[in-house]
Amino acid sequence: xxxxxxxxxxxxxxxxxxxxxxxxxxxxxxxxxxxxxxxxxxxxxxxxxxxxxxxxxxxx
Numbered sequence: 121x122x123x124x125x126x127x128x129x130x131x132x133x134x135x136x137x138x139x140x141x142x143x144x145x146x147x148x149x150x151x152x153x154x155x156x157x158x159x160x161x162x163x164x165x166x167x168x169x170x171x172x173x174x175x176x177x178x179x180x
Contacts, residue, residue, distance in 0.1 A: 138150060
């Protein structure tokens with residue numbers, strides 16, 4: 121229940137931020153700041169998968 125409330129409060133309207141941007145640099149920053157966390161999480165997931173796939177201590 122508390123998680124749902126936090127998620128609702130943290131939702132950001134990207135289109136609204138881009139419309140109110142003072143210049144192009146701010147728009148680029150908003151886009152990078154929006155997608156960077158997803159790219160980091162995807163990189164961590166790939167790294168964990170790669171490490172788990174290449175474990176040498178498992179006897180198949």
